[in-house]
Amino acid sequence: MTPKQRRRLSRAVQYVVIAAVVAVLAAVADWGQIADSFFRLDLAAAMFPAVWTPFWNTIVYTLLAFVFGMIVGVPIALMRVSSFGPYRWFARVYVEIFRGLPALLVLFLVGYGVPQAFPGIQYPGGVYGQVAIGLGLTSSAYIAESVRAGIQAVPEGQVEAARSLGMSHTRTMITVVLPQALRIVIPPLTNELVMLTKDSSLVFVLGVTTATMELTKFARNELTANANATPLLVGGLLYLLLTVPLSILARRLETRGDAR
Amino acid sequence: MTSNGTTEPEPLVRIRGLRKRYGDNEVLRGIDLDLAEGEVVCLIGPSGSGKSTLLRCVNLLETPSGGTIVAAGHDMTDPDADLDAARREIGMVFQHFNLFSHLSILDNVAIAQRRVLKTPRSEAEAEARRRLAEVGIEGKERSRPAQLSGGQQQRVAIARALAMGPKLMLFDEPTSALDPELVGEVLAVMKGLAAEGMTMLVVTHEMSFAREVADRVLFLDGGVIVESGPPAEVLTAPKTERAQSFLHRVLHPVD
Numbered sequence: 001m002t003p004k005q006r007r008r009l010s011r012a013v014q015y016v017v018i019a020a021v022v023a024v025l026a027a028v029a030d031w032g033q034i035a036d037s038f039f040r041l042d043l044a045a046a047m048f049p050a051v052w053t054p055f056w057n058t059i060v061y062t063l064l065a066f067v068f069g070m071i072v073g074v075p076i077a078l079m080r081v082s083s084f085g086p087y088r089w090f091a092r093v094y095v096e097i098f099r100g101l102p103a104l105l106v107l108f109l110v111g112y113g114v115p116q117a118f119p120g121i122q123y124p125g126g127v128y129g130q131v132a133i134g135l136g137l138t139s140s141a142y143i144a145e146s147v148r149a150g151i152q153a154v155p156e157g158q159v160e161a162a163r164s165l166g167m168s169h170t171r172t173m174i175t176v177v178l179p180q181a182l183r184i185v186i187p188p189l190t191n192e193l194v195m196l197t198k199d200s201s202l203v204f205v206l207g208v209t210t211a212t213m214e215l216t217k218f219a220r221n222e223l224t225a226n227a228n229a230t231p232l233l234v235g236g237l238l239y240l241l242l243t244v245p246l247s248i249l250a251r252r253l254e255t256r257g258d259a260r
Numbered sequence: 261m262t263s264n265g266t267t268e269p270e271p272l273v274r275i276r277g278l279r280k281r282y283g284d285n286e287v288l289r290g291i292d293l294d295l296a297e298g299e300v301v302c303l304i305g306p307s308g309s310g311k312s313t314l315l316r317c318v319n320l321l322e323t324p325s326g327g328t329i330v331a332a333g334h335d336m337t338d339p340d341a342d343l344d345a346a347r348r349e350i351g352m353v354f355q356h357f358n359l360f361s362h363l364s365i366l367d368n369v370a371i372a373q374r375r376v377l378k379t380p381r382s383e384a385e386a387e388a389r390r391r392l393a394e395v396g397i398e399g400k401e402r403s404r405p406a407q408l409s410g411g412q413q414q415r416v417a418i419a420r421a422l423a424m425g426p427k428l429m430l431f432d433e434p435t436s437a438l439d440p441e442l443v444g445e446v447l448a449v450m451k452g453l454a455a456e457g458m459t460m461l462v463v464t465h466e467m468s469f470a471r472e473v474a475d476r477v478l479f480l481d482g483g484v485i486v487e488s489g490p491p492a493e494v495l496t497a498p499k500t501e502r503a504q505s506f507l508h509r510v511l512h513p514v515d
Contacts, residue, residue: 160321161358161417165372165424166348175375180362 040230047222047234053211054218055238061131061200061214062242066193068136073143078173080148091144098141103199110134111206127212131203139196146188150181190250194243215239272297272428272459273318278327280313280483287313289483291327295428300460302470302491305480306506311463314480315430318461319343319350332427348376351421355433357413359405359420365392366401369420377424384423391419395449411442415449422453429453431462467510471495479503 001009079091098106110133115121123129154177162172201216208217219235273295280288287310295301303311316322318329320336320343329336334346359368369388373379379387392398395415405413414434421429431450435443447469454460454473464470470477470491477494479487487494487503498504
């Protein structure tokens with residue numbers, strides 16, 4: 001057999017195997033049962049318009065955590081590239097901790113650990129404040145690493161040019177380095193937004209009401225109430241409605257970044 | 261410092277015993293150099309001779325390992341020196357232009373005036389336009405650096421440095437990264453600047469520029485100044501064997 005023939009044969013075998021697997025699944029599956037579990041249009045329709053509240057909450061939680069992550073993450077990134085040792089070490093430890101801990105555990109810590117340790121503590125905005133900090137801490141570690149990479153990707157010559165014009169170190173950072181670094185960092189930050197959108201599904205552990213419920217919790221309640229999985233499918237589609245455009249945007253920004 | 265010349269004007273740059281080492285590698289091994297106001301000095305020499313390091317020490321982009329530097333009235337090597345204030349008066353032009361890639365051409369020239377000198381925006385931009393016109397860049401104010409040719413970018417970089425009103429200009433191989441046909445436009449701008457009386461320290465491989473424009477040429481090799489004198493002397497009749505062989509290699513690369 002020539003290599004070409006061998007390649008063809010192997011490809012043919014793969015097609016046959018895939019076709020066989022699909023055929024077996026189709027024959028064995030109870031299509032009526034599947035349709036009943038996932039595609040009950042009446043149940044899907046009944047979720048509206050109530051589903052818009054948790055949908056909106058998912059967006060709000062994501063953005064709150066992202067804003068908190070930026071507010072904390074950018075200074076951490078600056079500390080990470082600082083010439084002052086203790087800043088670098090602190091930032092390093094911070095990043096390692098919050099990148100290494102599960103988001104769920106951090107959320108528990110913020111939601112239950114901190115209030116226990118500091119009785120009487122009130123988060124601003126109630127559950128919204130808890131979410132911003134609880135999810136934002138994890139996010140800030142990832143954002144800090146992305147921004148640090150962006151800062152280090154700005155050519156040294158840009159800094160030298162700024163310093164040679166009499167700009168101070170801080171002035172150079174604000175005027176020259178950060179604007180260029182943030183541009184480099186937009187695609188990874190968009191990905192972070194996608195991750196946060198999904199992580200917002202953890203918020204239910206804080207104990208949420210109808211008004212503060214996020215999408216996964218809402219879908220799960222509907223699942224339990226109807227003993228049917230259709231609400232999960234609707235919830236999943238609504239997540240994709242948020243994350244797919246973000247992914248496409250991230251890819252666009254990435255290719256445009258290359259062109260420059 | 262010296263007490264001999266009371267009538268002699270203070271030099272704009274005074275370098276004494278300048279040393280720079282990276283680990284075990286001593287790049288500058290005791291440089292003494294004075295630049296009078298309005299003087300144009302070209303630094304030539306083989307790569308690794310320390311000429312770029314010397315230039316970068318003048319505005320302390322490189323920190324000297326030893327020696328003293330006084331430039332434009334600032335004691336650069338004093339640990340308490342306000343380097344930012346000193347650098348405002350010392351313009352620098354880089355081999356790779358280093359224009360701010362996220363800013364328009366106009367902003368590139370105006371930004372330091374606005375952020376460092378706190379010049380109002382309208383005033384800074386008017387000055388930027390004047391400086392751009394001076395280097396022959398017009399109608400490109402809204403363009404990004406990447407949209408300009410190398411020669412145009414380098415002329416913008418010169419305008420950017422000039423906009424701060426420097427007393428001294430440092431040029432670090434300003435034409436080495438340019439396509440050959442773009443070298444002339446940059447050298448022409450530098451020549452005009454020299455004619456206006458700007459004090460200039462230029463690291464260059466353009467021997468014709470050095471011959472025509474420089475008041476003095478320094479030949480560096482192995483971290484020391486090997487020869488120094490008027491271009492006619494150093495470039496045409498070098499005394500040392502090292503300078504002779506370097507110049508021969510530069511002027512007759514094919515032999």
